[in-house]
Amino acid sequence: MSADTPVSSTPSSDADYRDTVFLPDTSFPMRAGLPAREPEWLARWARIDVYNALRDKARSGDRPDFVLHDGPPYANGHLHIGHALNKTIKDIIVRSHQMMGHDARYVPGWDCHGLPIEWKIEEQYRAKGLNKDDVDTVAFRQECRRFAEGWVAVQREEFKRLGINGNWDHPYLTMDFHAEAIIADEFMKFLMDGTLYQGSKPVMWSPVEKTALAEAEVEYHDHSSHTIWVRFAPKNGALDGASVVIWTTTPWTIPQNRAVCYNPNITYAMYRVDAADEKSTARVGEVLILADALADSVKAAAKITAMTRLGEVPTASFEGVALSHPYAGAEGANGEWDFDVPMLPGDHVTEDAGTGFVHTAPSHGEDDYQVGLKFKLPMTYNVEADGTYRTDLPLFGGLAILEQDGKEGPANVANIKQLAHAGALLAKGKIRHSYPHSWRSKAPVIYRNTPQWFAAIDHKLDDGMGTYGDTIRARALKSIEELVTFTPASGRNRLHNMVENRPDWVLSRQRAWGVPLTCFTRKGLRPTDPDFLLRNAALNARIRDAFEKDGADVWYTEGFKEKMLDGIADPAEYDQVMDVLDVWFDSGSTHAFVLRDREDGAKDGIADVYMEGTDQHRGWFHSSLLQGSATIGRAPYRNVVTHGFTLDEKGMKMSKSLGNTVAPAEVIEQYGADVLRLWVAQTDYTADQRIGPKILKGTADSYRRLRNTLRFMLGALKDFDEAERLPVAEMPEMERWILHRLAEIDVSVRENYRGFNFSGVFQTLFNFCTVELSSFWFDVRKDALYCDAPDSLRRRATRTVMDLLFHRLTTWLAPILPFTMEDVWLSRFPSEDDSVHLHDFAETPASWLDPALAAKWEAVRRARRAVTAALEVERTAKVIGSSLEAAPVVHVTDDALATMLTSVDFAELCITSDLTVTTDPAPEGAFALAEVPSVAVEFRMAPGEKCERCWKILPDVGTHSHAHTCARCDAALG
Structure with a gap:
């Protein structure tokens, strides 16, 4: 039955066999309606608690850990397209590794301290004519905390709307009391091992914000x-x-x-x-x-x-x-x-x-x-x-x-x-030149000499963790060289060069909202004096316990110094340092209070993946590397994956002033989150990506084509059961070729997911679905699905392979399109408590691989292209309306190819009513394709009458008990 001939159109005789063909039947809608339907799946996943159900599954089995540690976004505004890209990549990584047999945990987190939030509160003060310096420090910090809490709540829901699966009920926040206690404790390790010192040197300084800035907090604009x-x-x-x-x-x-x-x-x-x-x-x-x-x-x-x-x-x-x-x-x-x-x-x-x-x-x-x-x-x-x-x-x-x-x-x-x-x-x-500006206030900065606190990255450490070197720099460089895999590989040199040439780490900021530098200095002594800093393990423990109980705010309460130093030192002889830690030290310490301390962290305290934008080579990747090298002797990660920046369709940087920004919420409202996620999967995220209306329209078209493939499968599999399943050994060659392709694709999909190459996954699956399935196998096998008897070997083989294909495609695509694959899965296997996301990728037997068969079918399909092109010429000339009206003669000059074509039903593959393969020379004017030089096609009309059930034109039509049917259809009708 031809793909271009509608089965349900009226036949040319009184016989009507429409009710006897097995047309696809599914309730899966052609139109996705994602913006309206996705929230229903989110509610369903929350009800059945998919995230914790996967944890239960892991506890009951022997699944290796896989931990992607979330680089904390800043809690101070609605999500932009960079957030959506970042979190979607992370989600695809976690979901795919879960479905490849891991216990893939994901704890989302937020950066809550620092200048961006403090600046927002100061702006509110200035708008009211108030001066921040006149406000009690603890009261001011509480306002900063409330501001961060509000945006954490907003961003959490916006991330969840993207379909991000994680431990949303228990994220990590750098302002949690335990986090603040551990950040202080990690800082005090620098104090105790001698890497901490106070020095005077020029640092990037923002006069507007009155604080030192790290290089990662500076951006360059024309000035x-x-x-x-x-x-x-x-x-x-x-x-x-x-x-x-x-x-x-x-x-x-x-x-x-x-x-x-x-x-x-x-x-x-x-x-x-x-x-x-x-x-x-x-x-x-x-x-x-x-x-x-x-x-x-x-x-x-x-x-x-x-x-x-x-x-x-x-x-x-x-x-x-x-x-x-x-x-x-x-x-x-x-x-x-x-x-x-x-x-x-x-x-x-x-x-x-x-x-x-x-x-x-x-x-x-x-x-x-x-x-x-x-x-x-x-x-x-x-x-x-x-x-x-x-x-x-x-x-x-x-x-x-x-x-x-x-x-x-x-x-x-x-x-x-x-x-x-x-x-x-x-x-x-x-002169007009590129000049450093604060990324928060957008104001120019200056280099200014100030007393600051530094970590000496070349200080010799005697901490028993010298496997990879005895200084922070040496350990960091050795980690980059030997312990970490970079995607893309260029990230290795970039980070290596930064660490190799960097100065000592400036740890201090002259601000109020952050974790204080929990140390005391001896009055009257120079910073170079060995007794300038008070180093006392019992004191450190007191500070940590106080922060654990009441948070870092207690550092700023009256009498805290006296309480901490009681019985240890004379408070009158010491000054309490009031600077706060660089927020990069906060986020660099997350491995300690997330990976090490949490039950759902990493058992060895090392993350499998850190994944952020390329700017984080000087930011989070960098600070985590330095902090980890100092406190655990190595990098706290095994893989560093980076993505580029998102540009508009013309390759321009996005800017509100230019009006070229793309808001995730608007894309979701128009297309749904799955289309946005598919854009992520289609792009090479390791470079800068482009997005805009035209690109999203193209992505939506790709989505529809994939959806149509899945919808056809669902319709073709109606009422399939195990009794119908056919062993592989009994299947026709074409079905065994499809299984061969599934085995090849299984290897490719897993390799690409493990290598964080989602565009490779998408292109492999999209091409398979559109070229090999929809345009070939589905097209050819529609006739068997619709018109063969239910117990025919060919139809059973087709439906068996369709079932095997369904389990693989839905799970392979689930990390990328979680909403759609849930819809597909439940359309076939409705359940109150099941989900496609509770399943792993189906195990695909290596025995399905058959390279010799694949080579044969590649040659057959190449020859088929010559025939279909020849028929298209006749269709365009209106000689025929359907390929079933043709019975071409195919002249083949390659004897081996001729043997291949005669060993298969080539007429069926070309969707013609009849076809003759011959090695006779082709007549003058026979059609040929340059890329298939050994094949020429001589067009002929098919002899006989049209079967009113399958619409093939055959000589035997009209000679059977059922009027106007061919032998195959007559037998199927019984």
Whole structure:
């Protein structure tokens, strides 16, 4: 029976056999209606408690553990498309491993401390005209806690709506009392093993938020900065009165200048100014020392119209040279800058831009700081927490570098004016460049020298966990190299390079909402004194127990220091540290209070998978690696899986201002969560992905095609029972070929799920369903399903394979399309307490594999394409309406292929009423396909009459007891 001929149309005679054919019958709807129906399945899964039912199943069997540890999202807003991508990938990983025989547990979690939440509460205060600093710290922290709790509740429901299966009744929160106790306890391990120290160095600092920021809390945006070229006059040496010229984009750092650096590998020369524009501040006759490669750019910037190169300056002549600070001797400076500015070598100096000399302020830059350490330069403390100069700084006291609204303050312009007044300003301008901003306030940040608490990642550890090294850095690098698998593999080098080159870990933040640095410092001692920090195991235990009972808020209550130090030390001799821990330390510690401490954690405290976005190589992956290396001696994970960022259809970054964002809730409302999940499965998530209306429409079309395949199977399997099942050995070749393909696909699906390659799973299954099933096997076997007698071997084989196919397709697709596969499963096996998600992937016998048979059927299908293409030509020309009107002659020049085609019912495969295979030469004009050169097709009409039951045109129609039927249909009618 042809796929393109409707069975139920009216036959051409009085005989009507419509009620005698076995048409597909299923209540499974063609239209999914996912937005309306998915909540019903969510309620059903909650009622039968699928998550805990799987845990019970694991306890009663011997299933290996599999733990994906959830990187905690931030509890401060509705979900965006990145959240949906992230959580769906995690859910597919967990569900697929569960169905491959593991006990795959998933504990969702939230990051609850830190600046984003604190900033929101401060915004509420500012809107009311209140000052956060006037509010009791504990009261303020309680408001932060309530804010986080509210968003945890909102996000939990939004995640569940995506179909994410997990322990939603018992998630982990970094603000839970036990979590806060363990975070503090993990910190105190750094205190006790000697890795904790207080130092002074420049860190990324947000004047708007008044706190240090980690690199992961900084994002880069285009920003307009002042740029200046400044003369430094030599006080000694052989530079013959020439000025050394520096270039900087941060004029506000000039008061903190303590050196000028050069690169011994750069060629420098003296240049005399011969002529200059009237607006130029260059002086005719003055001599400038510049890098040869940058002299022309300086000439242009300074509006110098003529300049003569006087000769090269050997870098050896810079050694021992002292320069005058531009503000030396300035009126009102009170001698603040009357010191020597040394010229120092530095490999960080390049010829990429500037002058070849680098103004060096050790308190305001990483390279500058390293030079300061090497040459023992003094650190300055001229900039306050709010981004203003200290009030007693001459000339500039109290001026703001950045205002509290994030806009530029007067400090830059004031410095430029002072440089001009001092005769040191050679040129000025503006530059548009990428500049660091806080990812919360979106305001620019600065490098600022402040006392901070650090973890020394190269400190030698004597903790008995030295299998992978005796420092945090060594253990982290060894973990990356030997213990962790990265998907994609490029993640290994990325994380390795970051760890290999990173400085010590800045642990402290000057904020209120977080876990405090639970330590005490001895008054009157320097940070370098061995007794500066109070190290006492009993004290640590008291703090941990107090946090376990009442949370970290107790640190800020009156009398807490005295209570903790009672009997251990004199409280009057110690200061209580009031900084809070970097939130990355919170999330980096989750392995301790989730993987180690929870019953549903990991038995060895190591997660099988950490999975987050690529930005987490510098974030959660990184902090967890450092924290784990310090406290358990290795990385707390075995696999690191990363996804890219989600872009719009044009490849643009999503932005509310551009109006190109895609909200998960809106996609679900239009299409349903399963279509959104299918988009995730279709994409290569390891790179950046695109999403938008057109892409989602295409995804919905793929979903409909899959759904139609499943619907056909359900209809064809109506009333199938075990009595009908046929042994594999008795099946026709085509069914055994389908079983071969199932065995191949089973291996592929499992490998791809284990390798976290969901696009590989989807493409394999989608192509199988649309090309090999719907367009071939289903199309061919419709005739047997509809018209063969119920006990015919061919029909029984088809339905047996259909049943085997059903159990595999529904479970293979369940991790990706949990709602739809539940619908499919229950449509066939209705039950009050069953679920497709309570089943594993069906075990597929390797004995089904038959490579020789597969090779034969690949050749047969290739030949079939030539025949179907030839028939399509005749259909287009309206010579025939249905392929059943044809009885082509197929001319085959390959004897082996001819043998194959004659060994099967090739007419049945081509859905023609008859077909002849011959090795005779093809006549002139026979149809041929270039890709099937050994086959040519001669079109012929089928002789005979049309069977009114199966619609084949055969010579024997009309010669049997049932009118207008062929022999097969006559026998089926009995």
